Amino acid sequence: NAGVTQTPKFQVLKTGQSMTLQCAQDMNHNSMYWYRQDPGMGLRLIYYSASEGTTDKGEVPNGYNVSRLNKREFSLRLESAAPSQTSVYFCASSRDGASMLGNQPQHFGDGTRLSIL
Amino acid sequence: DAKTTQPTSMDCAEGRAANLPCNHSTISGNEYVYWYRQIHSQGPQYIIHGLKNNETNEMASLIITEDRKSSTLILPHATLRDTAVYYCIVRVWEQGGKLIFGQGTELSVKP
Numbered sequence A: 001n002a003g004v005t006q007t008p009k010f011q012v013l014k015t016g017q018s019m020t021l022q023c024a025q026d027m028n029h030n031s032m033y034w035y036r037q038d039p040g041m042g043l044r045l046i047y048y049s050a051s052e053g054t055t056d057k058g059e060v061p062n063g064y065n066v067s068r069l070n071k072r073e074f075s076l077r078l079e080s081a082a083p084s085q086t087s088v089y090f091c092a093s094s095r096d097g098a099s100m101l102g103n104q105p106q107h108f109g110d111g112t113r114l115s116i117l
Numbered sequence B: 001d002a003k004t005t006q007p008t009s010m011d012c013a014e015g016r017a018a019n020l021p022c023n024h025s026t027i028s029g030n031e032y033v034y035w036y037r038q039i040h041s042q043g044p045q046y047i048i049h050g051l052k053n054n055e056t057n058e059m060a061s062l063i064i065t066e067d068r069k070s071s072t073l074i075l076p077h078a079t080l081r082d083t084a085v086y087y088c089i090v091r092v093w094e095q096g097g098k099l100i101f102g103q104g105t106e107l108s109v110k111p
Helices: none
Strands: A004-007 A010-013 A019-025 A031-037 A043-049 A064-068 A074-078 A087-094 A106-108 A112-116 B009-013 B018-023 B032-038 B045-050 B061-064 B070-075 B084-091 B105-110
Touching: A004 A087, A019 A031, A019 A087, A031 A064, A031 A074, A043 A064, A043 A074, A074 A087, A106 B045, B009 B018, B018 B032, B018 B084, B018 B105, B032 B061, B045 B061, B045 B070, B070 B084
Parallel strands: A010 A112, B009 B105
Antiparallel strands: A004 A019, A019 A074, A031 A043, A031 A087, A064 A074, A087 A106, A087 A112, B018 B070, B032 B045, B032 B084, B061 B070, B084 B105
């Protein structure tokens, strides 16, 4: 049971570099999410996708872009990395679709630890 | 902002029940209460959720008060592996049904 798979697990970037964080789920879920977690804090939503072909901003979208490539994959891109984006990034998925019933749990990957120098 | 308040930390003896309280006095009638835990820096692990009825699964029980303003997560026989940060979350309807994580309760299970 792979669940939600994130790659890479660790990455170090220099300020101004770009990179894409990959996320894939094998549970046939409709919704996918990207969160970030900073030291001593809970997770904050960056972007989400309620269904294939749709994406929307969360609480902290500045500096990021996303692509819902297909139902399985949801990628997060940093176009010009900044030290403030040093964080642990978590991808999650849920069976909830556009109806947003809210009664299906989100399942998380193990995260990508990103450091920007 | 998180719609929940939890104690910062709790201790529990191994083998005993761990009862983790949560207040969510501003919860709306159609918002679910979710519990997750996070061990070290792993991804949050789903535990249980409920709307207004008590719920039980293989991991835990969730007791929600009749007025829905508070709830308690019960781990019936805590083990050392249950040491983690436990998050009580009210899942809101906006932004795709996002989870708003607060500070959580750091549960230490001691031998």
